[in-house]
Amino acid sequence: MTAHRQLHLAVAFPGSGPAGVGPAGWAGAHPGSRLAFASFERLAHTAERGLFDFLLLDEEPPLPEHRGRLHELDPVGGPEPVAVLNALAEVTTGLGLAATVDAAVGEPYDLARRLATLDHLSAGRAGWRVADPADARPGADFRAADHLDPYGRAAELVSVARRLWGARSPGGAARPFAHRGRYFDIEGEFGLPRSPQGQPVVIQAGESERARELAAASADVLLVRHAPLETARSRHADVGRRLAAHGRTPGELKVMPQITVVLGDTAAEAQERAAGIRRQRITPQYALYALERIWGTDLSGYDPDGPFPDTAPSPGPPDPPEAGGSPSRDDRRLALAARWRTLAREKGLSVRETVIEASGRQSFVGTPDTVAADLHRYADEGAADGFVLLPQLPADGPEEFVDRVVPLLQERGAFRTAYRGGTLRSHLGLPQPAQDR
Amino acid sequence: MSARYGRGLLHLAAALDQPGVLDAGPYVALARLAERGGLDFVTLDDSFARPGPDALGVLCRVTPATRRIGLVPTVTTTHTDPFRVQAAVATLDWVSGGRAGWRIDVSATEEEARLFGRRPAAPAETLWQEAGEYADAAAKLWDSWEDGAEIRDAATGRFLDRDRLHRVDVTGTAFSVRGPSTVPRPPQGHPVRVVDATDGHARTVAARHADVALVRAAAPAQAAAVRDELRERARSSGRHPDSLRVLVSLLVDLGDGEFAAEPGHGGGGPRPTARGPLYRGGPVDLAELVAGWHADGVTDGFHLVPVDPHRDLERLVNGTVAVLRHRGLFRTFYPGSTLREHLGLARPANQYAVTGRTP
Secondary structure (H helix, E strand, O other): HHHHHHHHEEEEEEOOOOOOOOOOOOOOOOOOOOHHHHHHHHHHHHHHHHOEEEEEEEEOOOOEEEEOOEOOOOOOOOOOHHHHHHHHHHHHHOOOEEEOOOOOOOOOOHHHHHHHHHHHHHHOOEEEEEHOOOOOOOHHHHHOOOOOOOOHHHHHHHHHHHHHOOOOOOOEEOOOEEEEEOOOOEEEEEOOOOEEOEEEEEEEEEOHHHHHHHHHHHHOEEEEEEEHHHHHHHHHHHHHHHHHHHOOOOOEEEEEEEEOEEEEHHHHHHHHHHHHHHHHOOOOOHHHHHHHHOOOOOOOOOOOOEEEOOOOOOOOOOOOOOHHOOHHHHHHHHHHHHHHHHHHHHOOEEEEHHHHHHHOOOOHHHHEEHHHHHHHHHHHOOOEEEEEEOOOOOOOOOHHHHHHHHHHHHHOOOOOOOOOHHHHHHHHHOOOOOOOO | HHHHHHOOOOOOEOOOOOOOOOOOHHHHHHHHHHHHOOOEEEEEOOOOOOOOOOHHHHHHHHHHOOOOOOEEEEEEEOOOOOOHHHHHHHHHHHOOOOEEEEEEEEOOOOHHHHHHHHOOOOOHHHHHHHHHHHHHHHHHHHHHHHOOOEEEEOOOEEOHHHEEOEEEEEEEOOOEEEOOOOOOOOOOOOEEEEEEEEHHHHHHHHHHOOOOEEOOOHHHHHHHHHHHHHHHHHHHHHOOHEEEEEEEEEEEOOOOOOOOOOOOOOOOOEEOOOOOOOOEHHHHHHHHHHHHHOOOOOOOEEEEEEOHHHHHHHHHHHHHHHHHHOOOOOOOOOOOOOOHHHOOOOOOOOOOOOOOOOO
């Protein structure tokens, strides 16, 4: 075991995407703050002050609908991430800049060119998070993503993009490419040479078998959910085995759980703050909405502060069979409803209290000392290569983490005290991709 | 001709194109220079057919380094997704605080078509018709969020007012999109749309959808004729002709010294070349030309494309613009903050908004 394994740190912007603020946690922020460039600039400056590896901006999902109408409670609407990152490149010098871009839509040439532009203009700091095809939400098909196999398309898109990024000689001379695959049939010359880091860092997310396999085959970073230490360690080992099967060494894919952190001067204060944040996120209206999504019926007659429904939801029409033989969406929905009803009955909780109770705890809650020690333990015991901080409330940047936890990680020798190189690949300790032959 | 008497303020724009440049620095430097000259906007051309960075990405990069100047990248409507493009243009508008434009263009070559492999190359007429549908869909998506749709009403827990969001469902000849957009309505309502209307097929799109039309013309009479035609066509498609600015687009070569216009082409006036009309001469003579054409009501202004970007833009700002300012013919500071304000164009009403509702 290495005594001082180095952590990698990143932060995600409170978007409404899968890594986002989520349930109605916007109270207290100003209108338009999800769009003002100043919000992004402030976050980027804080992340850079904390010497983070990268900032991740999510692509906005299509507006959610609920019961046939646009859903009004969640914060939605935000900028196109690659455009914002190009602007952030002007006001930062070391921070990596990563965008989530859907791989179920979009054409490889255009996508590769836009990301290569960001990579050149930022002198090698670009990252591309390939959105997990399993994240596809209702309405996502409105952008003409009419594919039977989104994983297959995503895999081909990533491999074509990498090919294009390497399609020019080191001197910059154009070399023609031709690709004939299942989804793309293209040829020509790519308009940009290799960037200062060779090519953008490819980030993938997902827990599923296929997502993990796809990442092991070609990604540089794998984003995963937070898990207890033992689970995280065996997951990490599994990823390592898959990497080896693809002829790659363990350091070539960084596994980074996405976590939430709540700090306090004492353990009790931290717990209290964590509970307060959960209450703030789950408004009375949101609690009913969460219930309606599971029950599939109008529950607006219920009092969020009143008793939990004593009827089970009725089964819906069977889902089309899903890959991998996982339980159908309807089964999962019914199982969730049963769990919530049991929870409410056993603890005597109201609707809102049940949703708050069930909606998940923050990943790390404690004093800066205990949180730094916990994070360090994950890295030291081979359970994570680093972490992506997810904000819980819109006004909640990584300031406190940067001011109170980063110095402790540095004291432990677990985090850099300066950027050693200029590119995102150098921050992550990733090799430059080999030149296309 | 009424246009002559209705002559407005002089508008000036310049191109930032620097072939082969991939670093941000030179683009930022030129945009700042143009801003020092008080120009309405800068353009950055783009094409999949030649090497170079994504123009919209470059102008996003320029945004935090500038404060007032309009930023107009070329984005093709062929081979691209209108949903994403309108979102990216709207984002440029948000990031720049209302300074975004979009130069609408098409990609007609077989070479470009093969980079995408989705369809064969098509004739310009078809592509410009698609461009019109595309521009129309983009405007619908920009309008799909009414201003103030984000209400953040803590009492009811509502982030949005769904009555101020609108479904969009457009099936064009070459695309289909559905909305609402994921980006709220941009600060200018509609970022400024620019169309090079020199090509006849582009003229219909320019008359219907453009806020600024560019005309490559070597002679005043030719420029005036196209301007009159565009204004007339704008009127017949239901627009007020004054909602369209027509700028003459010229290549400029200011490298030969103050009065060294080549003999034989009228004291430095533009002459046709394979790349378009070229003005070669000194910056003071160029100021004469600009002032003269504008005074005659031939044009609302000029879009100048430097042959040597650094040299010519520097001479343009410190020579030509200085002379025009000295004569009181061009702004000495930006009275407004958005590109529409520089151009004297109103913020468009939302096509979906119900009038008379309390805000």
